[in-house]
Amino acid sequence: MEESKLLVLLTTEPELGVEQLIHTYGAAVHTICHSMLAGNPPEEIEEAVSDVFVNIWQHRDKIRTDGTCSLKSYLYAVARNVCRDRLRAAKTTPLSLDRALEDGMEPASPELVDDSVVSEWLQGEVLASLEELGEPERSIIIERYYLGRSVKDIAERIHFPTKKVENALYRGKLKLRTVLQKKGVTPYG
Numbered sequence: 001m002e003e004s005k006l007l008v009l010l011t012t013e014p015e016l017g018v019e020q021l022i023h024t025y026g027a028a029v030h031t032i033c034h035s036m037l038a039g040n041p042p043e044e045i046e047e048a049v050s051d052v053f054v055n056i057w058q059h060r061d062k063i064r065t066d067g068t069c070s071l072k073s074y075l076y077a078v079a080r081n082v083c084r085d086r087l088r089a090a091k092t093t094p095l096s097l098d099r100a101l102e103d104g105m106e107p108a109s110p111e112l113v114d115d116s117v118v119s120e121w122l123q124g125e126v127l128a129s130l131e132e133l134g135e136p137e138r139s140i141i142i143e144r145y146y147l148g149r150s151v152k153d154i155a156e157r158i159h160f161p162t163k164k165v166e167n168a169l170y171r172g173k174l175k176l177r178t179v180l181q182k183k184g185v186t187p188y189g
Contacts, residue, residue, distance in 0.1 A: 003071040010060040018057045025072060029053070029079045035124060036083035048086055052079045073182055129179040137172030140165055 006024070010017030026049070033048040055078050056063070063074060130138050136158065143149045149157075155165045 007063060007071060010056075010063065014057060014060055017060070018053055021056060021075070022053055025075055026053075028072075029075065032076060032079040033083055036080065037086060044086070048079075048082050051082045055082065070182060076183055125180065125183060126176070129176055129183065132179050133172055133175050136160070137168050137175060140168045141172045141176065144169060 006017060006020060009020060029052050030045070030049050033045050033052070037045050037048055052075070056075060063071065130141060133141070139158075140154055143154050143157075144151065151162055151165050151169070154160075155162045158165075160168075
């Protein structure tokens with residue numbers, strides 16, 4: 001279903017609109033919540049997914065997509081925020097050494113858990129978004145930032161002038177930023 005029709009449905013028939021939203025985006029929201037809340041019980045993850053759609057239902061009259069942000073991006077941003085709120089709330093709860101030992105793991109500091117989960121999720125989003133870039137930008141970004149090769153080495157390997165590689169990196173980063181923003185991933189301010 002098109003986003004514009006889904007937005008209308010959310011305001012005119014909220015229950016049906018949320019049902020359609022869950023049908024269309026439920027799996028993706030579950031993936032985000034599962035990634036960010038990895039290590040939590042399945043019930044906790046399902047509760048977070050439910051909270052995302054409840055939040056959308058409660059604020060359905062305020063959702064506006066003006067071309068800068070899609071409904072999907074907005075939904076994904078809500079999912080990330082719900083998960084971050086849960087992770088922040090977990091920081092105030094003391095870690096149970098008994099539970100950690102039962103699970104066969106040494107408890108880490110909640111701050112490190114929060115940062116590593118968000119970082120891991122973000123890395124996954126960047127890698128998935130790289131697939132949406134064209135060539136040669138995609139390959140050049142991977143070689144430069146993931147494989148650590150110098151611009152000169154990349155240029156020699158693919159038989160491009162160094163300046164062309166630099167330009168491809170610049171264009172690729174701009175395209176990647178746009179792709180990530182459409183997914184609701186924005187730089188921290």
